[in-house]
Amino acid sequence: MSGMVAVIDYGMGNLHSVASALAHVGADEVVVTHDADLIRQADRVVFPGVGAIRDCMSEIRRLKCDELLAQALTKQHVPVLAICVGLQALMDRSEENDGVDCLGIIPGEVRFFGNPLTDADGQRLKVPHMGWNEVHQQRDHPLWAGIPDMTRFYFVHSYYVHARDRSLLAGSVEYGVSADAALARDNLFAVQFHPEKSADAGLTLLKNFLNWNGQC
Amino acid sequence: MWQRRSASVTRRLNPMGLAKRIIPCLDVDNGRVVKGVNFVDIRDAGDPVEIAMRYNEQGADEVCFLDITASSDGRETTVHTVEQIAEHVFIPLTVGGGIRSVADIRTMLNAGADKVSINTAAIHNPELVRESALRFGSQCIVVAIDAKRVDDVDGQPRWEIFTHGGRKPTGIDAVAWAVRMAELGAGEILLTSMDRDGTRNGFELGVTRAITDAVEIPVIASGGVGTLDHLVDGVTLGGADAVLAASIFHFGEFTVPQAKDYMAARGIEVRR
Numbered sequence: 104m105s106g107m108v109a110v111i112d113y114g115m116g117n118l119h120s121v122a123s124a125l126a127h128v129g130a131d132e133v134v135v136t137h138d139a140d141l142i143r144q145a146d147r148v149v150f151p152g153v154g155a156i157r158d159c160m161s162e163i164r165r166l167k168c169d170e171l172l173a174q175a176l177t178k179q180h181v182p183v184l185a186i187c188v189g190l191q192a193l194m195d196r197s198e199e200n201d202g203v204d205c206l207g208i209i210p211g212e213v214r215f216f217g218n219p220l221t222d223a224d225g226q227r228l229k230v231p232h233m234g235w236n237e238v239h240q241q242r243d244h245p246l247w248a249g250i251p252d253m254t255r256f257y258f259v260h261s262y263y264v265h266a267r268d269r270s271l272l273a274g275s276v277e278y279g280v281s282a283d284a285a286l287a288r289d290n291l292f293a294v295q296f297h298p299e300k301s302a303d304a305g306l307t308l309l310k311n312f313l314n315w316n317g318q319c
Numbered sequence: 320m321w322q323r324r325s326a327s328v329t330r331r332l333n334p335m336g337l338a339k340r341i342i343p344c345l346d347v348d349n350g351r352v353v354k355g356v357n358f359v360d361i362r363d364a365g366d367p368v369e370i371a372m373r374y375n376e377q378g379a380d381e382v383c384f385l386d387i388t389a390s391s392d393g394r395e396t397t398v399h400t401v402e403q404i405a406e407h408v409f410i411p412l413t414v415g416g417g418i419r420s421v422a423d424i425r426t427m428l429n430a431g432a433d434k435v436s437i438n439t440a441a442i443h444n445p446e447l448v449r450e451s452a453l454r455f456g457s458q459c460i461v462v463a464i465d466a467k468r469v470d471d472v473d474g475q476p477r478w479e480i481f482t483h484g485g486r487k488p489t490g491i492d493a494v495a496w497a498v499r500m501a502e503l504g505a506g507e508i509l510l511t512s513m514d515r516d517g518t519r520n521g522f523e524l525g526v527t528r529a530i531t532d533a534v535e536i537p538v539i540a541s542g543g544v545g546t547l548d549h550l551v552d553g554v555t556l557g558g559a560d561a562v563l564a565a566s567i568f569h570f571g572e573f574t575v576p577q578a579k580d581y582m583a584a585r586g587i588e589v590r591r
Contacts, residue, residue: 119429228337229537235338257380
């Protein structure tokens with residue numbers, strides 16, 4: 104039983120896909136909300152995000168979603184999944200929009216991919232990093248269950264995460280640099296890619312999230 | 320430069336693992352999928368939701384949905400179709416056609432589109448690209464460019480943007496426009512050759528190469544795919560990050576896995 108899944112809505116972009124993907128893989132109930140009571144009652148919390156970090160951070164703070172997220176993270180039995188800008192918002196600081204302070208929940212930074220960005224052979228790489236890339240699983244985790252190492256997920260981002268504590272790294276992706284694709288700590292799993300747009304692999308990860316007890 | 324490029328082709332085109340994308344495109348008129356030949360001869364290929372689901376099952380990397388509906392009633396149908404696709408298909412969905420304002424973009428994103436493609440409206444009002452990229456993020460703003468070859472007096476190839484299904488010249492240089500759109504915040508360019516669209520003679524590789532070399536953002540090549548070699552050429556010769564095709568997939572000539580096997584056998588990184 105997945106119970107009630109709260110998708111935190113701080114007004115930035117379309118959360119329709121995340122909600123329908125969760126429903127598709129069998130969530131009992133999905134609510135897209137910034138209502139404090141609903142988020143406190145939730146059995147699972149999804150912290151998504153699209154768009155520019157400065158606007159995201161200001162809405163997250165204005166709607167007090169930062170406090171709600173911090174509360175959820177203290178409850179070991181409430182699994183939390185952060186997606187894309189949701190992951191970036193957890194870090195200390197982002198280089199986007201001339202530098203923006205983020206939530207500081209995970210020590211580390213969000214860096215620009217660089218321009219020009221090249222691979223090891225000097226070939227130019229386009230920014231944003233957009234499309235299906237291989238995620239190298241860095242450790243076992245219940246959310247990787249049934250997903251082979253180096254499975255492709257859908258990414259779209261121009262800034263990438265680098266966590267200071269490398270023991271948190273659950274998955275990495277190579278794109279000119281080695282970027283953090285997934286971080287895991289206690290009841291938190293945070294991904295740079297979009298599981299809701301990553302076809303079967305993404306749906307498997309979301310199903311694993313619904314079955315996860317928050318332990319790892 | 321040329322040597323280095325050809326040397327890497329023999330190794331691996333994309334050593335960092337990012338796959339080149341195959342994007343089936345549905346042209347939709349009043350809720351039904353059609354594909355025009357040079358935008359005139361239209362054939363009916365079915366229900367957009369079913370077709371999008373079929374492409375998802377085949378392993379398409381994204382689906383693109385171009386709304387060619389003229390009436391405003393029809394636009395309501397489109398929003399409903401996008402909602403239905405987004406409920407059943409968990410790969411990125413781009414919606415284009417008739418997007419004129421920030422409100423139109425919001426409507427489509429709220430309906431479940433991941434990206435919107437802006438074409439004529441960007442020409443009339445380039446600020447729309449900047450505004451919408453700031454509001455919704457560059458990742459969801461695709462600028463569609465319909466280019467036609469109009470050689471210079473000295474015979475040098477040049478490509479100009481045409482509107483109204485390729486009938487109306489704008490005087491705007493396609494390559495310079497792509498650069499400007501990227502500067503304004505476009506996250507991706509969808510480049511269609513109006514000389515090739517519907518001809519099945521392959522992409523116009525000259526303009527594809529010129530634009531992929533000129534911009535940092537990804538470029539989707541479109542217009543003219545008739546064989547699997549055309550898809551390969553779009554990537555290897557045109558430098559495209561993604562290739563878009565309609566009729567070769569809609570009428571069952573080739574499946575997406577066949578296209579990917581063919582590309583992979585020629586050294587192109589694909590998702591399988």
